[in-house]
Amino acid sequence: MNNEEKNTFVKQQITEAAIQLLVEYDLSQISIRQITAKAQVSRNSFYRNYVDKEDILMKHIKNLISKWDAEYQLVNKDSNAELYGSLFKHLKENSVFYQLLKKRNLFHLFLNTYIALYGPKTEYDNMTAYVTSFIAYGTYGWIEEWIGRGMQESAETMSSLLSLHGMK
Numbered sequence: 001m002n003n004e005e006k007n008t009f010v011k012q013q014i015t016e017a018a019i020q021l022l023v024e025y026d027l028s029q030i031s032i033r034q035i036t037a038k039a040q041v042s043r044n045s046f047y048r049n050y051v052d053k054e055d056i057l058m059k060h061i062k063n064l065i066s067k068w069d070a071e072y073q074l075v076n077k078d079s080n081a082e083l084y085g086s087l088f089k090h091l092k093e094n095s096v097f098y099q100l101l102k103k104r105n106l107f108h109l110f111l112n113t114y115i116a117l118y119g120p121k122t123e124y125d126n127m128t129a130y131v132t133s134f135i136a137y138g139t140y141g142w143i144e145e146w147i148g149r150g151m152q153e154s155a156e157t158m159s160s161l162l163s164l165h166g167m168k
Contacts, residue, residue: 011049011059013039018056019097026104027053054109057101061113064094069117081163084139088155091143095151102147114140 001009017038021030030053036046050056068090072083091098101107119136120129139162146158153161 010041010045013041014046015056015060022100022104027106057106057109058113061110065113065117081159084162085155085159088158092151092155098147107144111140
């Protein structure tokens with residue numbers, strides 16, 4: 001393995017270890033030592049890649065969302081119904097992880113990542129920023145509530161509900 005492959009492997013190990021520990025413990029109860037021991041990597045490897053424990057989860061969320069977005073962009077569809085259907089399908093496919101974040105009161109990490117990617121940007125004019133903010137935070141609200149209620153509806157149903165209520 002070259003250095004990049006080794007580093008990718010190390011990050012995977014750390015992420016998997018942190019998520020496995022999060023199943024059993026609150027994030028505040030997990031130490032860096034526990035994560036590195038479970039991942040079988042050094043503390044140096046941890047700090048070379050992450051600032052803290054939340055950083056592991058933030059980067060994992062960003063990776064999941066970015067992967068979904070890249071796959072969606074390949075299809076290059078234009079309707080909001082298809083976009084939301086695809087987004088909710090992604091959330092459903094990764095429901096164990098997203099529900100774990102919600103259970104451990106860490107869903108704000110999803111919000112931070114989601115808004116950084118899809119929320120308003122400083123370079124937007126005021127009206128564009130307001131509209132983008134309205135859509136991004138509104139969509140996030142639907143996502144958080146759906147996950148909090150156990151993701152009972154299908155991705156298709158969630159897309160239809162959004163379309164019926166103004167997000168066409």
